[in-house]
Amino acid sequence: MAISTPTDGGASLQGEAKARLVQRMFNRIVPGYDLMNRLMTAGMDLRWRRLAARLAQPFAAQVLDIATGTGDLALELWHQGAATVIAGDFAVHMLQVAQQKLPESIPLLLADAQNLPFADASFDCVTHAFLLRNLSDLDAGLREMRRVLRSGGRLVCLEITRPEPGIFAHLFNFYFYRFVPALGGAITGQRAAYHYLPHSLTTFPRPYQLAERLIQAGFSSVHYQLLGFGAVAIHIAIA
Numbered sequence: 383m384a385i386s387t388p389t390d391g392g393a394s395l396q397g398e399a400k401a402r403l404v405q406r407m408f409n410r411i412v413p414g415y416d417l418m419n420r421l422m423t424a425g426m427d428l429r430w431r432r433l434a435a436r437l438a439q440p441f442a443a444q445v446l447d448i449a450t451g452t453g454d455l456a457l458e459l460w461h462q463g464a465a466t467v468i469a470g471d472f473a474v475h476m477l478q479v480a481q482q483k484l485p486e487s488i489p490l491l492l493a494d495a496q497n498l499p500f501a502d503a504s505f506d507c508v509t510h511a512f513l514l515r516n517l518s519d520l521d522a523g524l525r526e527m528r529r530v531l532r533s534g535g536r537l538v539c540l541e542i543t544r545p546e547p548g549i550f551a552h553l554f555n556f557y558f559y560r561f562v563p564a565l566g567g568a569i570t571g572q573r574a575a576y577h578y579l580p581h582s583l584t585t586f587p588r589p590y591q592l593a594e595r596l597i598q599a600g601f602s603s604v605h606y607q608l609l610g611f612g613a614v615a616i617h618i619a620i621a
Contacts, residue, residue, distance in 0.1 A: 400518040401494075407575045408451075408473035408516075414570035415476070416452055421569070422562060423610075430609055430616070431455045431511055434540040437618050440464035443506035446530065448495045449513035453480030455540070456488055459509065470498075496523045503532045511540040514592070515582040524599035531621035537601065538618055543589050545612040554613055558583070589615040 411418070419427045431454050438445065441463035447456040450469035459467045469484060470493035471477050477490045484490070493499055495510070496519060508527045517523040527537050545551040558580040566576025587595060592615070593604040601619035608615050 397518050400516075403578075404516045404518075405472055407572070407578060408471075409475040411566075411570050411572045411575045412452075412473075412475040412479055414566075414572075415479070416454075418566055418569050418576070421565065426610060427511075428454065430540055430614060431458050433609075434509060434511060434538050434616055435459045435462050437616060438507040438509050438536055438538040440467075440507055444504070445507040445509065446470065446498075446500070446505045447509045448493065448498070448527070449510045449516070450480055450490075451476050451511070453483045453488075455509055455511045456480070457484055459507075460485065460488055464507075470495075496526055498526050498530050500530045502529055503535075504530045506532055506535050507538065508535070509538045509540075512542060514539060514541050515586050520587075521595060521599060524596055528600040528619075528621055533621055535621040536618060537596070537621070538616065539592075539596075540614070540616050541586075541592075542583055542613060543586070543592075543608070543615040544583060550611050550613075554611075589617070592617060 435455060435458040438459065440459045442465045445459050445464045445467045447459060447467060448470045450456045450471045453469055456467050456469035467488045468491055469480060469488055470491040472492060472494045474492055477492060481490055495513060496517060508531055514520060514523065531537060545554050562580060563573055563577045567573025589606050589608065593606055596604045596617060596619045601621060604617060604619045606615050606617040
């Protein structure tokens, strides 16, 4: 039985079916993943990760970077003085690339963001970049991140979001829904993955809605800032 659809790349799947699709998809796109990130964002993704790391206030902190991918955010947290950084992902091929980038002092962990293998209150900071749209249960994932944070700890979420209606939103939709799948297919040979990417945003909560979900997950305060003309959001939630 197919686990994806020809119309949305499988973005509308739920539960375990979505988890299997996402895991398989990210393992497949590894060879062109970093290049696509640079091309899609004109190199801005590295700047966004640096900002996300700074907002996490990692200096001398115990930090978990979950859905680390090829390790760019984990590396930035380390550069900004974190005492410990643990980098986790549930796509083993992503971790293999991350291993080539990261210093030996950053342990790599095969881990699911919705079932973290850590005790309660283990970290001062939890960070992730472009994870939340891929969770099979968003609220369960947010609660799990809250669980492993110490009181007063910070969760920093870097995520694509939908721009508010207007001229830029029309341009963004054409670019994201039409151009990106074609580019991704040409670069990685995995057009379906880059068809999934924009469609994973279609029903994803808007920034203010995600802030509400974070409060419901147990965070005491949440604020966010928009980047990239409103196409990217960073949420900072305090445990």
